[in-house]
Amino acid sequence: MSVLSRFGVTVETLDKFQDPAAGSGRVLLLDGDGTCYQATATAKKLDTAMRRFEQQVLEYMFLAKCESARVHLTPKGCAKNGRHLLNGVKPYQGNRKGKDKPPLLELLRSSASEVFQHHPDIQVFSHYRWEADDALMMDCYSIHNGVLVSEDKDLLIAPTESYDVQTGQFLTLPKGERYGYLERKYTPAGSPRVKGKGTKFWFAQTLMGDTADNIKGILKYDNKLCGAIAAYNILDDIQSEDDAANVVLDGYRKINQNVLPEAEALWLLRWEGDSAYNFLKELNLSHANLDFLEDCYNQDWRRDEYHEPEE
Numbered sequence: 474m475s476v477l478s479r480f481g482v483t484v485e486t487l488d489k490f491q492d493p494a495a496g497s498g499r500v501l502l503l504d505g506d507g508t509c510y511q512a513t514a515t516a517k518k519l520d521t522a523m524r525r526f527e528q529q530v531l532e533y534m535f536l537a538k539c540e541s542a543r544v545h546l547t548p549k550g551c552a553k554n555g556r557h558l559l560n561g562v563k564p565y566q567g568n569r570k571g572k573d574k575p576p577l578l579e580l581l582r583s584s585a586s587e588v589f590q591h592h593p594d595i596q597v598f599s600h601y602r603w604e605a606d607d608a609l610m611m612d613c614y615s616i617h618n619g620v621l622v623s624e625d626k627d628l629l630i631a632p633t634e635s636y637d638v639q640t641g642q643f644l645t646l647p648k649g650e651r652y653g654y655l656e657r658k659y660t661p662a663g664s665p666r667v668k669g670k671g672t673k674f675w676f677a678q679t680l681m682g683d684t685a686d687n688i689k690g691i692l693k694y695d696n697k698l699c700g701a702i703a704a705y706n707i708l709d710d711i712q713s714e715d716d717a718a719n720v721v722l723d724g725y726r727k728i729n730q731n732v733l734p735e736a737e738a739l740w741l742l743r744w745e746g747d748s749a750y751n752f753l754k755e756l757n758l759s760h761a762n763l764d765f766l767e768d769c770y771n772q773d774w775r776r777d778e779y780h781e782p783e784e
Contacts, residue, residue: 501539502612502633503530504623505546505597506605509582513575522581523588530595537620537636537643543612544589544597545605548582554603554742558776561734562689569687603742610741627683629668630675630741644670652714657705667701672752673708676717678739679732680704680724688738694724715757722753722762725769732766733774 505526512525534542547553556565582599589597600608606627612619613633620643621628621635628635632651635644646653653671660666667677681704682690691699694707707724711717725732733750740749753766 497538497540498618499537499539500616500619501530501534501537501542501544502609502616502619502621503533503542503544504605504609504625504628505530505544505585506582507624508533508544509546509578509585510575513577513581516575516577519577519580519584522577523585526581526585527589527592527595533622533636533638534594536638536641537622539620540594542595543616543619544585544595545608545612546582546585546597546599547605548599548601549579551601551604554607555775556604556738559734559738560731560774560776561738562692563687565687565738567687568684607742611744614743626668626674627678627686627739627741629670630672630678632671635670646671652712652717655705655709657702665700665702667705672714673711673717675739676714676721677701677704677708679721679736680707682735683739686738688735690735691721691724691728692730693728699724718753718756719759719762722758722765726762726765731769731772731774733769737775 508526508529509522511529513522516522516525530542530544534540553565559565586597586599589595598608606623606625609621609623609628610631613621613631619633621631621633622638623635624638632646632653636642637644651671653669653673655667655669655673655677658666658668667681668674669677678688678690680691680694680699681701682688690704693699694703697703699707707720708717711720722732736749736753740747740752742748743752750766750770758766
């Protein structure tokens with residue numbers, strides 16, 4: 474199904490509309506991994522998948538009112554910024570073993586950057602050191618007129634304007650703000666979930682974890698399991714990164730759980746060499762939490778031996 478059809482627009486009638494992005498200079502920052510899944514879901518030939526991929530990117534450009542696109546992919550063999558080496562409660566993405574994928578998925582993800590290298594409006598990047606999410610976050614901090622599109626909730630931490638494909642809404646934060654907000658939501662089946670925008674969502678993730686990437690988060694907070702609603706209740710009234718960091722670190726420190734494997738698995742790079750540890754050190758931590766963070770850093774929270782990441 475075309476994304477545009479959700480909003481009553483078909484690809485065949487696009488030429489009847491004036492381009493909303495003309496002269497805007499806006500750049501679509503697209504998480505292309507999901508787009509590759511959609512393009513290869515029923516495709517029998519690579520050419521068919523490539524055409525579907527291009528059509529999907531152009532549709533997102535139209536909906537997000539962008540003149541050009543930067544599409545980031547995580548091909549097979551990506552080192553994923555070493556997240557698979559973290560000594561977390563659970564192995565990073567360890568829940569993905571044995572899951573079927575479209576036959577043409579990896580071929581599309583590994584070849585799209587070359588196929589689109591001369592496209593007038595679309596640039597495609599395949600990343601082998603870090604994940605597409607990391608590359609998108611780095612774009613968010615280096616491209617001033619970018620509009621982020623991703624159905625991966627990890628990128629909710631980005632401060633950049635984003636386009637929500639499900640609702641057709643543009644989500645923004647006040648200029649210069651990155652902390653943001655949380656929202657209490659429910660799945661169609663009625664299960665509670667937390668969404669939001671900005672680093673406040675990342676702090677929530679460090680508490681509740683991320684089942685999609687097999688990240689546990691905190692084992693217990695105040696002697697209770699910490700799911701989505703508990704994380705929301707803990708952080709909802711907290712209005713600054715400093716206070717949020719201290720609340721989260723207080724929780725980890727009280728149970729003597731190393732925060733870094735969970736935090737680094739969830740953190741997305743703002744620039745090459747960035748880390749969750751660097752981010753937390755930028756904040757105004759209590760003396761107890763600053764000492765705790767240094768103790769965590771000096772422990773064996775990351776393996777050094779070679780280990781294949783999950784695909």
